[in-house]
Amino acid sequence: MSRDVTPEVTPTDRAAAETVEQLIRHRLSHALGGWRGSIETALPTVAFIALWSWRQDLKLAVWSAVGVALVLAVARLVQRSSLQHVLGAVFATAIAAFFAMRSGKAEDAFLPGMLLSGAYLVGTVVSIFARWPVVGFLVGAGDPRAAEDPFAWRRDPGMVRVCSRLTWVLVALYAVRLSIQVPLYLAAQVEALGVAKIVLGWPLWIAGVAVMGWLLMRGSTPQEVLAPDTEPASDDA
Template identity: 35%
Template sequence: MSSTAGGERPEGDEGVESRDASESPAPDAADFGRQLAAAAEKSGLGALARDEKLSGRDLLVAVGGVRGILEALLPGLVFLVVYSSLTSFGDVDAQSALVPALVASVGLAVVFTIARVVVKGQPTQAIAGLVGVLASAALALWSGDARDNYVLGFITNAAYALALLISLFVRWPAIGLIVGFLMGDGVAWKQDRRKYRAAQFLTLVWIGLFVARLAVQVPFYLVNNVEALGAMRLLMGVPLYALVLVFSWLVVRAVYPSSARSAE
């Protein structure tokens, strides 16, 4: 692996332009990377990235912990169960079933938020989840269509995919910025051909995650299959996120070997 400490510039790397070695890194990109890494550190991703062995505990923390997983999954699950039960077995039309399903979902999100505040935990995640649930519920109530409860999720996934794609086009892959600062590498990874290509690859992988969610879920929205849409939203949420996170950890550990292996 080439090293920036020796001042050497890898040759034949079409992905890294020759002027990168002589120019200082763009301050905006570096600052943005620090902000992304700081947010990732608070979420537990920092410990996971630096852990030389994949710890189940660190992985659990990185995906939000038990409470965070429940906060992410249960409101959507309750909405789906109540709505499906009323429309399938309760002799209630879809529009009449919408309100009780939304009330149950929003009510549970409120309970989670209050619980965070009462136990003096970090309420930020619960509040963010509550805002998302409220906004989605408001949109569904406004349109009177249960499937619109999932529209904001489409917008969020599209926005993430677009932002990551732009980072590739400007040659500052966002995953590289996050990993670089989490691993204490700053922006030096951009001068290392192997790390730069790994950053490009992982950024593409995460783009694939967000695009896959849209590719699977949007067709169910278009055919008005709320039950299948809700089920796919749950399956492609935390579980798929955790799988991509583990894969990313494997790639990061491959290009950032342990100190013992580096010394050897």
């Protein structure tokens, strides 16, 4: 089997990393968003729950959430900063508003998020067993060469193994989220659903990233890049 014994990393990567775990930490720091994007994602939900708890008026609660999302988008435009996170919040708020207004039930505003979490849960599990772990794509996004070779990370068997372990953390996050939200949804606990959505959003991600960081700090997998036409050998994730 033909192998390239020199890891395919950029000079910046090479200076920052000697092991797969170090390289992943370096690249994820560039690929993940910051606090502002997380706050922008949570604020429409806060507005929805605040207005619903105060007035028990579904239309008012929905339009307040949509209004907050649009204000955040306008603020980004005025500042000429990235719309990546706020557009996600606008889109998610619009879908949630559609579901709630169509059914007339406030709890249905949270149904799209739960369906999405369910899809992500299935997708992350499938990605692990297909040896295309989701975390690998985040790592690849942090590679300066991503535009030319977005799947270069798959030629490192160690990278695939470590990213598979990290993707199991995502599986656990989605499972926890659904195990809490689904019973609340079935019981029509709107306020509790709002609190759960916020707590199970950024704070849960922080916990997940902390677990990933712990796994990365413990590991010391050597980098070993295969030739471009070689598929990584199958082994346990």
